Amino acid sequence: MLKRLYDWTLALAARETAEIWLAVIAFVESSVFLIPADVLFLPMALARPGRAYRFALVATAASVLGGIVGYMLGHYAFEAFAKPVLSFYGKLDAFNHLRQCTGEDTLMLLLVTSGLAHLPPIKIVTILAGVAEVSFLFFVVSSIVARGARFFALAWALRRWGGPIRDFIERRLGLLAAIVAGIVILLYIVIKYSGIAGSVTTC
Template structure:
């Protein structure tokens, strides 16, 4: 099923409506969808490099709006909507573990790391942010910074290196972003330990 979903998402890049689909995928990825918008963003950017910055902007705005929807799901409709979504993706246990173990500051850090590297998955953190009553303004600012950094960095890589960077992005960027997110979490933990 996951492979078919991935293939379907890739096929959207060839359509005239690709930009609208990018917005849809970026929106739903932040609250309920499994496949990241990068899967659509990469082939679109390679096919039309002159539109890379526009695509990054569209993906950022839609992703932030999707994150806000996830926040509202967690805040106002956790039992009715968010919990079944998390159960469907097998993320409810991860969500419950995060909810029980993180404080306000840690949750904001997770929002940034999930926005940059999908660690933990962005949909889990957006819903958790709403359920934990994270300030919506702070949530929006951190989502803009994290998601914008991700999409504009991808746009820069594609603009600078073109097709050769695609394999690297698809295979290694997640690992590198994960290592970066891990370092950010380690620095935060060290700061909290020292303070």
Template sequence: MLRRLYDWTMSLAARKSAEVWLAVIAFVESSVFLVPADVLFLPMALAKPERSYRYALVATIASVLGGIAGWALGYYAYDAIARPVLEFYSKFDEFEQWRSAIHGEWEILLLLLVTSGLAHLPPIKVVTILAGVIGMNLGFFVISAIIARGARFLLLAWLLRRYGEPIRHFVEKRLGQIVGIGAGVLITLGIAYKLLAH
């Protein structure tokens, strides 16, 4: 099923309505969809590099709006909607692990900025729903999401404009791993700091 979703999303890049689909995919990725918007963003930005920053802006705005929807699902409709979505994608156990480990807004901010903002560890929808479940201040959440998602898409746009097709393969295969390692280091340092502070 995941492969079919991926292939379908890739096919949208060739359509005239690709920019609209980019907004749709970026929105639903942040709340209920499994395939990341990068799958559509990358071929679009490569095909029309002069529009890469425009695509980055579209993806950022839609992703933040989708994040607000994810936050609302976690805050207002966790049992009715959010939990079934997480179970459908087999993300419920992962969500519960993060839920037991994360208690404050700053921890969500770190998770959003470092992991879901730049990589997909955990998927962005897990973080947005979790932010709603713990009652993270919506204004703080929106600012965090703008910074995190904007940084991701603008960085990708810059890399694609500067390096073109070769960087696409690097981004698709290695960026998540590199950022994931960096995220792990930062989270470990944050936990160590909290333990030493207490």
């Protein structure tokens, strides 16, 4: 199912309504959809580099709005809606682990890393932020900064290097994610043992 969903999302890039679909995918990936908007954004920006920054703006705005919906679902409708969605995608165990073991300071850090590199998946962190009642202002600002940085950095890279950078991103995405994960772990250790934050984790 995942492969078919990926292929369907990728095929949307060739449609005249691709920009609308980009907004839709970026919106729903933040709370209910499995495939990241990057899958659609990359071929669109590569095919029309002159509109790369416009596509980045559309994706960022829609992703932030979708994140707000995910936050509200976690805050007001976790049992009725958010929990079944997480269970459907097999993400409920990961969510529960984060919920039990993540302090507010670490959750704020994860809001940034999920927006930058989908670590952890955006939908998990946005819903968890609502459940944990993280500052809504911080949530919105961090979403704009992190998700905007991701899409605009991709737009800049595709405009500058074109096809080769797309191939690199697609082939080395796992490596890039591992590097980001390493940075996150390092930050976690620094925060936990330096006394910068009083409560990083409850586990």
